Amino acid sequence: MLRRLFALAGSLLLAALCSTSQAATATPDTSTASSEMAEGKVLVAYFSGTGITAGIAKDMADLLQTDLFRISNVQPYSVADMAYDEKARANQEQKQADFRPQMVGNVSNMEQYDTVLLGYPIWAGLAPCVVLTFLERYDFAGKTIVPFCTSGGSPLEPSIPELQALTPQAHWLVGKRFESHASRDDVRAWLQQLNLLGAHTSAAVLDQTAALTQSDQAKAPVFNFEQHSVMLNSGYEMPINGIGTYSLLGDTCYDAITTALKTGVRLIDTAYMYRNEEEVGRAIRDSGVPREEIFVITKLYPNQFFQPEEAIEQALKKLNIGYIDMMLLHHPGHDDVKAYKAVEKAVAAGKVRSIGLSNWYVEELEEFLPQVSIMPALVQNEIHPYYQENNVIPFIQQQGIVVQGWYPLGGRGHTQSLLNDPVITKIAQAHGKSAAQVILRWNLQKGVVVIPGSSNPAHIKENTELYDFELTAEEMAQINALDRNEKHDWY
Numbered sequence: 217m218l219r220r221l222f223a224l225a226g227s228l229l230l231a232a233l234c235s236t237s238q239a240a241t242a243t244p245d246t247s248t249a250s251s252e253m254a255e256g257k258v259l260v261a262y263f264s265g266t267g268i269t270a271g272i273a274k275d276m277a278d279l280l281q282t283d284l285f286r287i288s289n290v291q292p293y294s295v296a297d298m299a300y301d302e303k304a305r306a307n308q309e310q311k312q313a314d315f316r317p318q319m320v321g322n323v324s325n326m327e328q329y330d331t332v333l334l335g336y337p338i339w340a341g342l343a344p345c346v347v348l349t350f351l352e353r354y355d356f357a358g359k360t361i362v363p364f365c366t367s368g369g370s371p372l373e374p375s376i377p378e379l380q381a382l383t384p385q386a387h388w389l390v391g392k393r394f395e396s397h398a399s400r401d402d403v404r405a406w407l408q409q410l411n412l413l414g415a416h417t418s419a420a421v422l423d424q425t426a427a428l429t430q431s432d433q434a435k436a437p438v439f440n441f442e443q444h445s446v447m448l449n450s451g452y453e454m455p456i457n458g459i460g461t462y463s464l465l466g467d468t469c470y471d472a473i474t475t476a477l478k479t480g481v482r483l484i485d486t487a488y489m490y491r492n493e494e495e496v497g498r499a500i501r502d503s504g505v506p507r508e509e510i511f512v513i514t515k516l517y518p519n520q521f522f523q524p525e526e527a528i529e530q531a532l533k534k535l536n537i538g539y540i541d542m543m544l545l546h547h548p549g550h551d552d553v554k555a556y557k558a559v560e561k562a563v564a565a566g567k568v569r570s571i572g573l574s575n576w577y578v579e580e581l582e583e584f585l586p587q588v589s590i591m592p593a594l595v596q597n598e599i600h601p602y603y604q605e606n607n608v609i610p611f612i613q614q615q616g617i618v619v620q621g622w623y624p625l626g627g628r629g630h631t632q633s634l635l636n637d638p639v640i641t642k643i644a645q646a647h648g649k650s651a652a653q654v655i656l657r658w659n660l661q662k663g664v665v666v667i668p669g670s671s672n673p674a675h676i677k678e679n680t681e682l683y684d685f686e687l688t689a690e691e692m693a694q695i696n697a698l699d700r701n702e703k704h705d706w707y
């Protein structure tokens with residue numbers, strides 16, 4: 217129990233520490249040698265909440281021409297159950313060491329398999345509880361188990377000991393964490409490393425047929441501080457300050473958007489995952505503000521990437537405001553190129569005006585951009601004084617892409633410490649502004665669009681009053697020096 221609680225608390229930190237690299241340490245009784253891989257029939261068994269691990273597992277079974285078993289709960293997880301909220305069902309279940317949700321279906325003849333490739337997403341630092349149900353159900357004595365996972369950054373290794381403890385007579389090999397955007401070739405390479413694929417299946421060259429119109433001369437977008445806007449590479453103008461709606465639900469969201477529009481805010485950021493597109497749309501329709509004056513961003517979540525056309529139609533229907541100004545892909549994930557291409561078609565059809573990405577960093581962009589036709593107009597990532605992304609922002613801007621920051625004020629649980637940072641409060645006093653305004657202005661002067669979320673009318677107004685003062689180069693440098701590379705969320 218304690219270990220699960222600890223893992224939950226530590227998962228954010230782990231995600232931050234491990235966001236780009238995979239820890240390589242093996243648990244003591246785990247072999248690494250691929251020569252130890254058992255001969256014989258392989259089963260790919262996986263659990264997947266939002267479809268990312270599913271895509272990788274399917275590629276695996278397909279490449280191996282072997283059987284695939286989906287581990288599913290009798291009571292499936294809804295989007296709300298998997299919300300980024302400690303109170304949501306999945307996170308609550310992860311805290312209970314002995315919780316074993318009932319499983320649907322059955323592997324009819326487990327005896328025939330010598331090796332099980334076991335996949336799952338990392339939830340609160342560990343394997344989802346239903347994976348434990350699966351391991352308890354069968355006799356794995358003498359079988360080889362090779363775990364793999366996907367995650368927002370947390371490593372695989374901390375999830376292994378409790379799984380091994382349930383299968384003391386199984387032979388565990390060191391597994392692998394896949395990036396959420398892992399390609400079929402990444403999967404193939406791992407299977408080869410495990411000696412599960414013959415030499416004839418060596419990695420195929422990626423089919424990068426689509427050429428980008430990107431050019432070396434592309435210039436960083438310049439903010440117009442008179443108009444409070446920026447011209448996107450898609451040809452549309454976008455406000456440089458707006459309101460974020462993450463965690464604003466129902467009437468709270470409707471009221472916040474209504475207040476924001478009355479206050480002059482014209483940029484609104486929502487997402488399928490926030491479960492408030494309907495309220496955002498209704499507040500816009502009721503506001504009396506001409507549609508053309510408002511810029512609305514929404515996002516497709518990775519579990520929608522496999523049927524992107526439907527997901528786009530769903531967003532259009534929920535928002536019900538005619539067109540969508542910008543659609544982002546919420547995270548890298550399986551089929552993200554396919555989803556992006558569907559948004560490209562929606563642009564051609566006039567349903568969506570601009571396309572962007574969220575939570576894409578340098579490596580992800582380098583891999584993704586050559587595969588698509590329309591250059592993204594915007595990339596939205598976590599950016600605040602304690603997590604500045606100083607190496608990522610210029611990379612994005614130099615390609616003519618606008619950068620937008622989420623969690624500009626540090627995010628839930630961190631806002632107060634950031635707003636009370638002595639460097640920031642001192643600068644705020646000097647300008648007669650609030651700490652929040654100083655942080656938002658610092659973003660703008662770095663060329664980062666801000667979308668602070670709030671339901672408090674006073675804060676909503678305060679967050680718009682960013683244009684009657686300017687930070688000096690020295691003040692900018694002082695805030696730049698606060699960077700701790702401290703990510704406040706896992707994606």
Ligand SMILES: Cc1cc2nc3c(=O)[nH]c(=O)nc-3n(C[C@H](O)[C@H](O)[C@H](O)COP(=O)(O)O)c2cc1C
Nearest residue numbers: 227264265266267268269337340341366368369370
């Ligand atoms: C309830 C929940 C908890 C999560 N906890 C973590 C975590 O602690 N660390 C992490 O890196 N990612 C975390 N994630 C992100 C998932 O591991 C990641 O998105 C994964 O690729 C999803 O795979 P799936 O689509 O197969 O479910 C969490 C996701 C959910 C829904």
